[in-house]
Amino acid sequence: MTPAAIVGLVTLASSLKQSSITYYGQKTHEKKIQTLADKARGLDFTERQFVDVINGIIGLDAWKPAQRLAEALIASSRRTRSFPF
Numbered sequence: 047m048t049p050a051a052i053v054g055l056v057t058l059a060s061s062l063k064q065s066s067i068t069y070y071g072q073k074t075h076e077k078k079i080q081t082l083a084d085k086a087r088g089l090d091f092t093e094r095q096f097v098d099v100i101n102g103i104i105g106l107d108a109w110k111p112a113q114r115l116a117e118a119l120i121a122s123s124r125r126t127r128s129f130p131f
Contacts, residue, residue, distance in 0.1 A: 047082065049091040053098045055079050060105030076106050084111040087118040096122070 059079045062072070083099055091099070096119040103112040 047086060047089075049086070049089050049095045052083055052086050052089070053095050053102070056083055056099050056102030056106070060102040063107075064105055076108075080106060080108045080111050084114060087115060091122075093119065093122075 056079055059076050062069075063076065080103060083103055096115065100112050100115045100119065103115060
């Protein structure tokens, strides 16, 4: 799975939830997307992609995975020093 695909999935799921669009199996899909995004922390995300995924995960009300992704972003920004936090 690529970082761009994860950004797309998270953004789509978050948009559906924020728009109050519901469908059968939505909660299961959201949980799987949260798990996938959480496991993808080690991928080579750009800083913009990290921020997009974090914002999408927050839109899904998944605070723990969002916190872990933010910690991964902080750790990667310390290596690159290009992202001010």
